Amino acid sequence: MSEVRWRTxxxxxxxxxxxxxxxxxxxxLARLxxxxxxxxxxxxxxxxxPNLSDLKDPFLFEEMxxxxxxxxxxxxLKEKILIFGDWDVDGLAATALLVRFIRQLGGEVYYHIPKDFGYGLDKETLHKAHQQEIKLIITVDCGISNYEEIKYASSLGIDTIITDHHPPLIETDLPALTVINPKDSLYPDKDLAGVGVAFKLGQALLASYQGRRSTSDxxxxxxxxxxRAYLDLVALGTVADSVQLTGENRILTKFGLERFRETKKxxxxxxxxSLRLFNKEIGExxxxxxxxxVLNAAGRMNQGHLGIELLITKEKGKAVYLAQKILSLNEARRLRSxxxxxxxxxxxxxxIDLDREKVLVVPLEECEAGVTGIVANRLLERYLRPVVIFACMGDEAIGSARSNNGLDLDSILPQCxxxxxxxxxxxxxxGITITKKNISLFRERINSLVQEISLETQEVVIDHVIxxxxxxxxxxxxxxRLRPFGEGNPEPTFLIQDIRPAAIxxxxKRGEHLKIILSSQKREGYLEVVGxxxxxxxxxxxxxxxxxxxLKKNYWNGKEQVQPVIEKVFCKPLDSPLPLTI
Structure with a gap:
């Protein structure tokens, strides 16, 4: 069993x-x-x-x-444009942003979201695009690894603009017209989400509208x-994709979250x-x-187009229908997961021999491919080690890998x-697509590769002993003042040492939660801690x-109070956490 320790x-x-x-x-605050x-x-x-003026000029992308x-x-020229997106929330938000904006500029624009959990450009869709006289494809949140598909599009007379934020898998120049990707560029901020890159393209398009370069301030x-029109979508995709919430992402997300209460969408x-969040403060x-x-449920249940339509529609009746449909899919997703x-x-x-295998590779014949990421996250939390879940379909399997700080998937998966x-x-x-016959080989290889990596000790990082x-x-x-929290800027974690409970x-309703009452000589009144x-x-x-x-806010009888919420309980010896109910 993996061990949990704290580190201050x-x-x-x-x-x-x-x-x-x-x-x-x-x-x-200085310490934090x-x-x-x-x-x-x-x-x-x-x-x-944070200030919007601190954002980088989009024309720092060399090919912008x-x-x-x-x-x-x-x-x-009134050419048809296709936005080629992805079915996760980052991809949906990026697609919706460019569809809405290019239509505002007067463009004839369409979109495509892969089905059956595909990812990136595919030749069948490119062939259909050619038949429909598409002359320009703009990818969002994908495309950086589609060398052959881009080459095929070019042979059909279709130009391709790649906007992506994933690292390129091969060291070669893509045959695309242009590539806008912070991880394949001298652009100073490398951590933009897919929707952030799409937003930068829109900003640059507006700055160069009608043939003259104006300010992007x-x-x-x-x-x-x-x-004001699009930062809500940027915040939505950026938070959903769990990218680093530092640098430009912090600025875009902070101001984007503020736009939710005034959104015109x-x-x-x-x-x-529908989620009882209207006119409430929306945070990360x-x-x-x-x-x-909820939006992810549409993609996970193979109907990502519903999420796009919800984000671009201007008709309330259609929006109500789409929201109800997506909420229904979300409930089906919950039961399935x-x-x-x-x-x-x-x-x-x-x-699986948990004493021998540090990475859990789990092929399931009856699993729904759209929920493998959810299942992998749950197992990561339960077993405290990296997990790869495969949904087997015919001769192939579609999988999701999730890891913690002990293993960098970016470095280990290319070796397989x-x-x-x-x-x-x-x-x-x-995300991984593999033939079923290779799953056992992958299981052996990845566990062999990580033998020298210590995954057995998981650290809880403490900001301050309070x-x-x-x-x-x-x-x-x-x-x-530190919000929004996320990768690179985690919510602060505190350690209360050596407690003397006044009551527990x-x-x-079923006694499933815990309340601990604490007091001190210097503190007026009691402090309620919940788990x-x-x-x-x-x-x-x-x-x-x-x-x-x-530390959380708790409202009781109209009064705001501070309420510590327990993440972990450690008893003597200090490195031994008590088991929690999962």
């Missing part, structure tokens, strides 16, 4: 004092900034007060000007309109109403755990590429336990 981030006292005094902020790599006053000011010239020529009237309004949590899973999770656990317990039909993804998540007296509304305000009790799905710990001796917590 060490901070130099001089750095703390410099930031705290230089910015007139609390020492804890330093823990996130924000080490000087200039960077700290930018981090705490050529891309704009080709799109404007297509608009002038977000404060200009023309750009201000563009940013009928489909988003209807969906927010609401996007990641409410909006994105629960079933497939149980099947995967049964397979692991029956077929001879076994794959295709693959792609990020450090922590990837006293009860420091847990105040003012600290919660400080934490809010089960809460919830969701931790009711089974009520029977354990928690005196002098150590609690890993995150």
């Amino acid at each position: 981030i060490e901070t130099k006292e001089d750095d703390l004092v410099e930031l705290s005094q230089g910015l007139d902020i609390s020492p804890i 900034l330093i823990n996130r790599g924000v080490l000087n006053l200039k960077d700290a000011r930018s981090f705490l007060k 000007e050529l891309a704009c010239q080709r799109v404007h020529r297509a608009l002038d 977000p404060s200009s009237p023309r750009m201000d309109y563009y940013f 009928v489909g988003l309004k209807v969906l927010l109403h 949590w609401e996007v990641a755990f409410k909006l994105a899973p 629960d079933l497939d999770t149980r099947l995967a656990i049964e397979y692991i317990e029956r077929e 590429d001879d076994l794959f039909i295709k693959f792609g993804g990020h450090r922590m998540a990837a 006293s009860l007296d420091e847990i105040t509304p003012a600290l919660l305000d400080d934490i809010d 009790k089960r809460i919830g 969701w799905r931790m009711g089974n710990l009520n029977d354990r001796d928690l005196s002098r336990a150590n609690l890993v917590v995150k």
Whole structure:
């Protein structure tokens, strides 16, 4: 069984004092900034007060000007344009953004989302595009590895503009007209999501509209309109894709989340109403755990076009129908993912030697391909080791890989590429298509490759060992200044050491949750700490336990309170976490 330990981030006292005094902020906020790599006053000011003017010029992409010239020529000649997207939320948001914007510019634009969980360009779709007289294809969130398909499109007389954010799998120049990809460019910010790259293209198109280059400054009237119109989609796709929420992504997401309450998109309004989020503050949590899973359900259930239609429609009646359809698919997805999770656990317990295999490779004959990512995430949390789930269909299998900080999929999967039909993804998540006969070979090879990598010890990183007296509304305000949270900027984690509970009790209808009452001599009143799905710990001796917590707002009787929420419980010895109810 993997072991869980905590590690407290060490901070130099001089750095703390410099930031705290230089910015007139609390020492804890200064510590949280330093823990996130924000080490000087200039960077700290930018981090705490993001500004759209700090965004990079889209024309820093070397081939952006050529891309704009080709799109404007297509608009002038009334050529048909196809946006080729992807079925995840990043791909859906990017597709919707360019479809809406190019139509605003007067273009005749269509879109395509792969079915049967395909990824990237395919020759059958390109042939159909040729028959329909498409002259220009713009990919979003895909295309960087489609050398042969781009070459085929060119042979049909179709120009291709690649916008993508995935790293190229081969070191060769694509036969595309232009490539806009921060990971294949000198562009300074490498972490844009697919929708962020599409947004940059739109920004550049607007700056070069009607044949003359104008400013791309977000404060200009023309750009201000563009940013207000599309930043909600950028935030949606960026948060959903779990990219680094630092640099430009932090700025785009922060301002994009603010746009949700004022969005003009009928489909988003209807969906927010359906999820009881309309006119409420929308943060990264609401996007990641409410909006994105629902939209993702359409793609996972092989109907990604419903998500696009919802995001581009201007008709309320159509939006209501589409939202209801997608919510229904989401419920079917939830039931299916629960079933497939149980099947995967049964397979692991029956077929895999957990003492020998560090990477869990699970082929399932009855699994739904669209939910493999969800199942893989659940198993990653349960077994604390990388997981690859395959849904077997005929002679092939479509899979999702999920990892933690112990294993970088970007570095390990290319060493198995001879076994794959295709693959792609990020450090922590990837998609794989493979022949069924190669699954056992892949299982052997990946476990052989990771033998020298330590995956057995999982670390919980602690930002600050906190006293009860420091847990105040003012600290919660400080934490809010760090939002939005995500990769590269995690929500702060605190350690309450050596607790002396005044009371411990089960809460919830079935007693499934835990409440611990704490007090200190210096603190006025009691502090209530909750542990969701931790009711089974009520029977354990928690005196002098150590609690890993995150601080949340709790509203009770119209009053805002700070409530620590337990992430992990450690008892003596310090490196031994108590088991939690899954």
